[in-house]
Amino acid sequence: MFARLEAPEADPIIRLMAQFAEDPRHDKIDLGVGVYRDAAGRTPVMAAVAAAEARILAAQETKGYFGLAGDPRFLVAMRGLLLGDGVDPGRLAAVAAPGGSGAIRQLLELVRLAAPGATVWISRPCWPNHAAIADAVGLRLREYSYLGPAGDVDGAAMLADLDGAAPGDVVVLHGCCHNPSGADPDAATWAALTDMAERRGFVPFVDVAYQGFGTGVEADVAGLRHMAARLPEMLIAASGSKSFGLYRERVGLAMALCAEAGAAGRVGGALASLNRRNYAFPPDHGARVVTTILSDPVLRADWEAELATLRARVATNRVALAAALAEATQSPAFAFLTRHRGMFSQLGLHPEAVLRLREAHGVYLVADGRINLAGLTPATIGAAAEAVAAVLREAATAA
Ligand SMILES: Cc1ncc(COP(=O)(O)O)c(C=O)c1O
Known part of the structure; x- marks a missing residue:
């Protein structure tokens, strides 16, 4: 063999x-x-992670299976962290996934199911796994320009390339702290990208792997929130690896913003079924740690301070x-x-x-x-x- x-x-x-x-x-x-x-x-x-783990250990009575989508409290806590209350929860579908990488995989598989002809656009340069996962899933890839000669985002070049995206194409953006370049679009560029997505009908896929490492927990998702408040459809992958230091626990969230609640129901079902097909139940421990921290004001303040x-x-x-x-x-x-x-x-x-x-x-x-x-x-x-x-x-x- x-x-x-x-x-x-x-x-x-x-x-x-x-x-x-x-x-x-x-x-x-x-x-x-x-x-x-x-x-x-x-x-x-x-410190907040260690405290949350001690609490979980003291209280947990079972390690039995949980739902295919993960713990609903985790999905709500992450929704708040990423989007605040700026989006109608009825338009969102989400599942827990093994890390940010797992979330990216599940969302690109969802794209392959929903729109097999879609092209995935990634920045040049980019984190190599975006291309690797899109390729493994069987989606077409294209690159868009990202950096200017002085090492900053070249918004004009980026927009010029993305003007070639077709309706239904998927444009991968890094929510903050672009990997590998370190250069992030400014607010005006996020606004222009949002206008362009609206006009051309492409679907932004925002990958949030470093929330809190840029300017602040809220500031780092300002571009994401601007888009989510305006656009009918988006894909969002989030990772708990860096922001909570939970690298090996594999904490991830795959979320889709849908045009209306009916679509969100179908997309949620498709994401849960993708979990089922790929690994059945998503990991729970790290997600439980994140949920405990985000739901307790003292632990949350401690986490944000650290x-x-x-x-x-x-x-x-x-x-x-x-x-x-x-x-x-x-x-x-x-x-x-x-x-x-x-x-x-x-x-x-x-x-x-x-x-x-x-x-x-x-x-x-x-x-x-x-x-x-x-x-x-x-x-x-x-x-x-x-x-x-x-x-x-x-x-x-x-x-
Ligand atoms: C841009 C980007 N997205 C997603 C991830 C996902 O990380 P993980 O799968 O460890 O949660 C990383 C980690 O390096 C990253 O740099």
Whole structure:
């Protein structure tokens, strides 16, 4: 059976993690994998999560199966977190899914069922899994322009490309903290995208994986909420991995905004049936933790306060790295770092430079030049900036 099975190419980020682990250098710096790290390099369990887990453990009397759509209280809590009360709940269909990735998979399968001819539009650059999942599901893919030469969103180019989207096409947008670039559309661009979706009839698919890591829990979903208040149909995937630090618990929500309540009933049934076909019941523990936190004002305030400290640490690293790079390169070329939001930015380095950074300086970043700013500490920012400057000098001399 397996004689002709080809081994898949190793995931570049997982490969990078292994290379980092094997690197014996003591001063190596890991800016690769996309998880939050504190100054000691740990990915902590948030205090509100630990408190919620203790409560759940004390009270839980069964681990029997729950509904195919997940716990309805989780669906309501996540709806509030994402959309506030700006949308008629009767127009929403939602299910719990295994992580944001699971939610994306379920929603793209829903698209394949409902509109098999739809094209999925993704940004260039993009998080590789959007393309991989769309491809696995059998949907056509196209890219739209996203970044301008100075590292910010080029709204005009983005809109010009999306003007070519057909009615019923699906346009994937990152709710905030765009992965990998770190550049987010401004409010005017979100408004223009909403107008265009209305005019052209394409369906925005907003992927919210970093709520609270950009500007704030509410501010980070302002673009999403603007769209949801105006458009008849949308798809929304959310992840509890980063915002609640629940990476391995696999917390995700797949939600569809429908033109009317009748459609929402059918879409909810289709999503629950997709859960059934793919893995039956979605994971419950992490979803229960999120529900407990969001439903208790004290735990919620504690979670928001801790999330604010994570956000502030990454923002401080941004400012410090931009200053260190300005000093080391004697140029303002990296000033865009301070305009970006969330854990990631792309430094705009050639793949050769990325390789050289790893081999000669022990600085690990993803081949597309993405860095995770949470991987830096005050002690390593100077060395990372010096390494980037050295690699750029070498490249300039060789040219
Ligand atoms: C853009 C984006 N969407 C979704 C996810 C989903 O993450 P998870 O499946 O771990 O919840 C990630 C995680 O890296 C991401 O970067």
